[in-house]
Amino acid sequence: MKLKFKKKRTENYKKHIGQVPGTLVYTGKKSDKALHIESFDYSKDEIEETVLLKAEDAIPFKDTDSVTWINVNGLHYVEEIERIGSQYDLHPLVLEDIVNTTQRPKIDEYEDYLFVVLKMLYYDEQEQIVIEQVSFVLGKNYVLTFQEAEGDVFDSIRDRLRHGKGRIRGQKSDYLMYALIDAVVDNYFSIIETLGNKIEDLETQLFAGDAENDVSSEIQELKREILKVRRAIFPLREVISRVEKIEHHLIYKRTITYYRDIYDHLIQVSENIDIYREMIWSLMDMYMTTISNRMNEVMKVLTIISSIFIPLTFLAGIYGMNFEYIPELTYRYGYFVLLGVMVLIFIGLLIYFKRRKWL
Known part of the structure; x- marks a missing residue:
């Protein structure tokens, strides 16, 4: 029997076949949204928020004494990202990984910067899980972030920067990257909570005998969501663990404790995912048992x-x-x-x- 694979599962990988290493090929969904670059240049006492019109406008922020967060939305603008990479002396393989949206969460160490990739998760208007890749470049006084499109989980960080809340304005760029990663991880809990509620609702329906005919498809959909979330989150534990143990001049010892807190959160999320995964299998067994009992009654x-x-x-x-x-x-x-x-x-x-x- 010949298996038929959907085209969308392989077309992203075909884009890289035969390409020279370091070639920038965007592997995400095509989009017509405009490139949006925002910057937050701040010190303890002041902050300047700017919308940059082109990649060249990011050059002045590289060597300032203040800390700068430059957020680039629009990975399909490969040429602009390549210009930013050349301005900040990013390795071609780093730029290739930034636009490759199928990249596994990871961390790479370079002499002048650190490169981190992770997955940002959220629900869209149709209650479907969206997995978006976010790349971080941590430099001496800057953090570059690259996202597929506008819309993220960083609004709380923007608010803290604008109003000087917490200690973020008084810390270095390594703390800024911690705050951004922490916002992504905190949103994982919202995803997990929603999945837990869906599982509990299905479990209640099955116990009460009120399950609808399409409950099996709902269980399968939940199982797919759990696997997608697991695939996106589990590798991040290794990334944060390496940050804890890393000996790099850009990561200060006082910040390691905060990254350790992220690792603890990831362990908690991972445990919940494993629990929900077992519950999904139990729901399927329970559904099959219910069907069997109904058949026996008939x-x-x-x-x-x-x-x-x-x-x-x-x-x-x-x-x-x-x-x-x-x-x-x-x-x-x-x-x-x-x-x-x-x-x-x-x-x-x-x-x-x-x-x-x-x-």
Whole structure:
């Protein structure tokens, strides 16, 4: 039997076949949205928020004494990303990984910067999980982030920067990257909570016997969502673990504790994912058991009906034969006697089945 694979599963990988290493090929969905670059240049006492019109506008922020966060939305603008990469001396393989949206979460160490890739998860308007790749470049006084499109989980970070909340404005760029990654990880809990609610609702329906006919497809959809979330989150534990143990001049010791807190959160999320994964399998088993029980109940009723009508059919068959001489056929009240016997057999079988608790 030949398996048929959907085109969308392989077309992204085909784009890289035969390409020279370091060639920038965007592997995400085509988009017509405009490139959007925003920057937050700040110190403890002041902040400047700017929307950059082109990649060249990011050059002045590279060597400033203040900390700068440059957020690039629009990975399909490969040429602009390549210009930013050349301005910040990013390795061609780093730029290739930025636009490759199928990249596994990872961390790469370079002399002047760190490169981190992770997955940002959120629900869209159709209640479908969206997995978007976010890339981080941590430099001496800057953090570059690259996203597929506008819309993210960083609004709380923007608010803290604008209003000087917390300690973010008084820390270095490594703390800024921690805050951004922490916002992504915190949103994982929202995803996990929603998945947990869906599983509990299905479990309640199955226990109450109110499950609809398409409950099996709902269970399969939940299983796919759990696997997608697991695939996106689990590798990040390794990334954060490496950040904890890394000996790089851009990661200060005082910040390691915060990254360790992210790791603890990831462990908690991973444990919940494993629990929900087991619950999904249990739901499928429970659904199959429910279907089997319903079938057994139907077969039980049909068997009882058949058992009741077997002796009645037997009597009707005997006296329905076309023999000329059947003594009972000449009896005046034979028909009523036969009906009475049938009724007694019917009642007797009902009583018997009731006593045996088959009814």
